[in-house]
Amino acid sequence: MARICLPANLSAQEKRVLDRAVERRRELRAGARLIRAGARMDALYVVRSGSAKSCGVLSDGEEYVRAFHLPGEVAGLEGFAEGRHSCEVVALEPLSYCRIPIGRLELLMETLPGLRREMLRLLGRSLEEAQRARAEMSMIDARARLAGFLVDLSRRLERRNLSATHFRLSISRRDIARHLGLTLETVSRSLGALRRASWICVRARHVELLRPEALAALMAR
Amino acid sequence: MARICLPANLSAQEKRVLDRAVERRRELRAGARLIRAGARMDALYVVRSGSAKSCGVLSDGEEYVRAFHLPGEVAGLEGFAEGRHSCEVVALEPLSYCRIPIGRLELLMETLPGLRREMLRLLGRSLEEAQRARAEMSMIDARARLAGFLVDLSRRLERRNLSATHFRLSISRRDIARHLGLTLETVSRSLGALRRASWICVRARHVELLRPEALAALMAR
DNA sequence: CGGCGTGTTGATTATGGTCAAGTTCTGTGG
DNA sequence: CCACAGAACTTGACCATAATCAACACGCCG
Numbered sequence: 005m006a007r008i009c010l011p012a013n014l015s016a017q018e019k020r021v022l023d024r025a026v027e028r029r030r031e032l033r034a035g036a037r038l039i040r041a042g043a044r045m046d047a048l049y050v051v052r053s054g055s056a057k058s059c060g061v062l063s064d065g066e067e068y069v070r071a072f073h074l075p076g077e078v079a080g081l082e083g084f085a086e087g088r089h090s091c092e093v094v095a096l097e098p099l100s101y102c103r104i105p106i107g108r109l110e111l112l113m114e115t116l117p118g119l120r121r122e123m124l125r126l127l128g129r130s131l132e133e134a135q136r137a138r139a140e141m142s143m144i145d146a147r148a149r150l151a152g153f154l155v156d157l158s159r160r161l162e163r164r165n166l167s168a169t170h171f172r173l174s175i176s177r178r179d180i181a182r183h184l185g186l187t188l189e190t191v192s193r194s195l196g197a198l199r200r201a202s203w204i205c206v207r208a209r210h211v212e213l214l215r216p217e218a219l220a221a222l223m224a225r
Numbered sequence: 226m227a228r229i230c231l232p233a234n235l236s237a238q239e240k241r242v243l244d245r246a247v248e249r250r251r252e253l254r255a256g257a258r259l260i261r262a263g264a265r266m267d268a269l270y271v272v273r274s275g276s277a278k279s280c281g282v283l284s285d286g287e288e289y290v291r292a293f294h295l296p297g298e299v300a301g302l303e304g305f306a307e308g309r310h311s312c313e314v315v316a317l318e319p320l321s322y323c324r325i326p327i328g329r330l331e332l333l334m335e336t337l338p339g340l341r342r343e344m345l346r347l348l349g350r351s352l353e354e355a356q357r358a359r360a361e362m363s364m365i366d367a368r369a370r371l372a373g374f375l376v377d378l379s380r381r382l383e384r385r386n387l388s389a390t391h392f393r394l395s396i397s398r399r400d401i402a403r404h405l406g407l408t409l410e411t412v413s414r415s416l417g418a419l420r421r422a423s424w425i426c427v428r429a430r431h432v433e434l435l436r437p438e439a440l441a442a443l444m445a446r
Numbered sequence: 447c448g449g450c451g452t453g454t455t456g457a458t459t460a461t462g463g464t465c466a467a468g469t470t471c472t473g474t475g476g
Numbered sequence: 477c478c479a480c481a482g483a484a485c486t487t488g489a490c491c492a493t494a495a496t497c498a499a500c501a502c503g504c505c506g
Binding site for chain 1: 292307311334362405444
Binding site: 366367407408410411414429430 | 461462463464465470471472
């Protein structure tokens with residue numbers, strides 16, 4: 005478990021200790037809720053297999069998607085802000101995950117310097133990514149944003165030793181749109197454009213990246 | 226110092242200890258750089274007076290503004306991601322600030338549980354804010370985004386007991402634009418629209434919020 | 447096979463970007 | 477103190493991208 009989610013900075017000893025604090029082998033069906041918005045933050049969650057989305061609602065009731073969580077990634081970090089979760093986390097497909105109770109985590113942070121650093125690193129990375137994404141959102145056109153999204157997915161899957169070029173897109177067009185700040189029509193059209201250019205091959209929920217370099221190059225305008 | 230930046234969760238004792246770790250009374254002239262992108266993260270910075278911006282460059286060389294730092298706020302948190310800073314932090318006007326060496330901070334986190342929680346809270350908040358901002362960026366029109374920005378500034382100034390309705394806008398239109406994902410022309414036009422509606426009064430760098438409720442209401446569409 | 451949710455495609459429109467011409471502001475040196 | 481230069485800002489005309497509205501196709505479930 006520690007190997008799955010927090011590999012970098014933990015010593016073998018630390019991993020073992022953390023391992024014992026983790027509740028393993030939990031499951032959720034597609035569409036089920038992992039975290040309820042407004043709930044007290046009492047744990048962090050690590051995806052083992054499947055995927056989930058974090059989403060919030062804007063003041064006008066419109067939903068937006070903050071992040072997707074792939075295997076090995078952590079959900080629930082935003083809860084540190086106020087001690088309660090500010091967004092829903094929902095399984096996109098059958099999900100298996102681990103749960104780390106926050107109390108135990110705080111306890112362990114007392115004694116494990118590597119864990120402290122790792123938690124700060126995780127939060128820092130999320131922050132970094134959110135800020136970069138925000139910048140791209142306004143400076144890059146729809147097609148390039150979508151390309152960037154696919155490349156990002158691909159890289160994250162690769163890190164988990166899953167195929168980087170050939171994957172099932174368990175995220176709906178609608179959720180992609182709400183994540184990239186587009187409409188689902190625009191997502192559809194942009195996918196079409198990438199397909200026509202033969203950068204990618206899409207059939208329904210199945211995607212293949214034919215020219216990842218070309219996709220990545222789009223980001224640089 | 227601890228009172229300025231980390232007021233919430235620290236005991237008097239903890240504040241005293243943290244206080245001793247802080248290097249105080251540093252100054253910078255307008256336009257000078259507080260943090261250089263790419264530099265090893267060796268400290269966090271807390272603004273005492275004046276203001277600063279964090280900005281990065283996109284792959285095509287275009288600059289974007291990640292955040293503004295007002296008195297009492299912390300700059301440099303993104304450095305936790307990789308142990309080095311990913312963006313420049315630049316003074317927008319004469320700046321006075323404190324510096325907290327990262328080594329000492331990590332040391333203190335070992336013994337001060339309140340400080341641990343506070344650091345996580347700071348990062349969580351930044352994350353939260355970045356994600357919300359990103360959502361608004363695509364779902365809300367330019368005028369409302371600008372209104373939201375002004376209201377946000379106002380609230381942050383208020384927290385530091387500065388006037389919430391009447392302040393000097395030390396941020397250029399260009400930086401506002403780059404922060405909100407707009408062009409400076411659009412910022413100018415939107416300010417004009419708000420002025421014509423008599424929600425605000427702008428003269429050069431000086432702003433007065435005449436109807437904050439109306440501005441805030443714009444956000445809810 | 448039929449029905450519904452999901453996705454695609456098309457026509458039109460609106461918002462904000464771009465380019466360009468001015469205006470105000472600020473700071474500097476005579 | 478005034479004149480001037482450069483930067484910051486404003487305003488206008490035009491245009492491009494993506495939103496909106498709408499019809500239709502596909503795939504997955506019963």
